Amino acid sequence: xxxxxxxxxxxxxxxxxxxxxxxxxxxxxxxxxxxxxxxxxxxxxxxxxxxxxxxxxxxxxxxxxxxxxxxxxxxxxxxxxxxxxxxxxxxxxxxxxxxxxxxxxxxxxxxxxxxxxxxxxxxxxxxxxxxxxxxxxxxxxxxxxxxxxxxxxxxxxxxxxxxxxxxxx
Numbered sequence: 405x406x407x408x409x410x411x412x413x414x415x416x417x418x419x420x421x422x423x424x425x426x427x428x429x430x431x432x433x434x435x436x437x438x439x440x441x442x443x444x445x446x447x448x449x450x451x452x453x454x455x456x457x458x459x460x461x462x463x464x465x466x467x468x469x470x471x472x473x474x475x476x477x478x479x480x481x482x483x484x485x486x487x488x489x490x491x492x493x494x495x496x497x498x499x500x501x502x503x504x505x506x507x508x509x510x511x512x513x514x515x516x517x518x519x520x521x522x523x524x525x526x527x528x529x530x531x532x533x534x535x536x537x538x539x540x541x542x543x544x545x546x547x548x549x550x551x552x553x554x555x556x557x558x559x560x561x562x563x564x565x566x567x568x569x570x571x572x573x
Contacts, residue, residue: 415513416559418521421475421552430518434480434551437514443503449489450507453537455479463536468528468548476550481533482508487542504546511549521554 435452443449455464456478464481465473482504489500508524515522525548533545 411513411517413561414558415516415522416561417523418550418552418554418556419470419472419523420555421472421477421521421550422555423475423477424553425477426520426551426553430520431478431551433518434511434514434520437510438480438482438507441503441507441510443506444490444499447488447490448503449485449487449500450504451483451485451543452507453481453483455481455537460536464533464548467530467532467536468525473525473548473550475552475555477552478550480511480549480551481537481545482511482547482549483537483539483543484546485543501546508547508549511551515549515551519553520551521556522549522551524549 431454435454438450438452439448455461461476461478462474464479484500484504486498486500489498489503491498512522512524526546528545528548530545533539533548537545539545
């Protein structure tokens with residue numbers, strides 16, 4: 405990649421993966437990129453669960469029943485912890501999801517940079533996912549990110565123009 409814009413343009417949601425294993429150093433790289441993500445008041449209210457055991461990889465798609473999800477050789481489930489997140493004083497707005505989302509995108513962009521495919525999966529049954537992963541208390545899954553070598557190609561990105569989404573005052 406020449407620059408950040410090139411990286412952003414090349415990232416896409418992959419929904420097909422080869423069975424090629426992801427090297428451990430690449431997994432560690434993704435996790436380090438997520439660890440360094442910014443968070444409100446630097447509280448870092450996240451937990452990253454790398455799902456790579458055959459038992460958990462087989463069970464995790466129970467919370468999002470799509471065949472393509474089963475293809476991924478591993479998943480990173482990004483969780484937020486409401487007991488550790490910053491709440492805005494004025495209205496008690498909880499920033500846990502925002503902080504987790506920043507870390508999620510760091511993982512997805514790092515995966516692209518490392519030649520890996522990824523996809524944000526947010527439409528899943530939180531209760532089933534939490535049970536499979538043994539989550540309790542204030543910790544809950546925000547997104548499941550399948551990670552692997554993509555077997556598909558990006559499609560054209562459909563984005564609004566800058567004029568549609570920008571105001572200058």
